[in-house]
Amino acid sequence: MPDGTFEAPIAIPAEVFVSLQWEHVRTTLSTLGETAAYSGSTVWSATYGERKYRLQWDWMFEPFFQRPFTMDMQPHTNAIFAAGDFVAHALPLDERTQTLRSAIDRIKWEDAVLMAMEQQDKDHKVKVERILKGVSRDIDPGS
Secondary structure (H helix, E strand, O other): OOOOOOOOOEEEOHHHHHOOOOEEEEEEEEEOOOOOOEEEEEEEEEEEOOEEEEEEEEEEEOOOOOOOEEOOOOOEEOEEEEEOOEEEEEOOHHHHHHHHHHHHHHOOHHHHHHHHHHHHHHHHHHHHHHHHHHHHHHHOOOO
């Protein structure tokens, strides 16, 4: 997985994977230079039987579009999708990608990304206020 953890691949039928109930794990974000755009990745997990599946993809947000959107990069997962009943015959890459995109389309992930952006903005505002408070004390030690 791109986040630095290794997870052994786990077989699951593609149609089951798409219908799993996904839960938000984390969202990372960064600003893009001097623009108002953000980019990042988001990680979600779901359990089927006793197995835990992960799904991670990259996203971008530009204020013009008002909602984050997925990047064209390949999403990542620890799932192997069986072709028919034979796990040894995994789905071809294009069908695998379509399965991952179908799962992503069912997740209301945009709200999690927007909340992460809002929290970062609040944290940034608090940091700036602390810095300005420290600067004003340095300028006027009597306050």
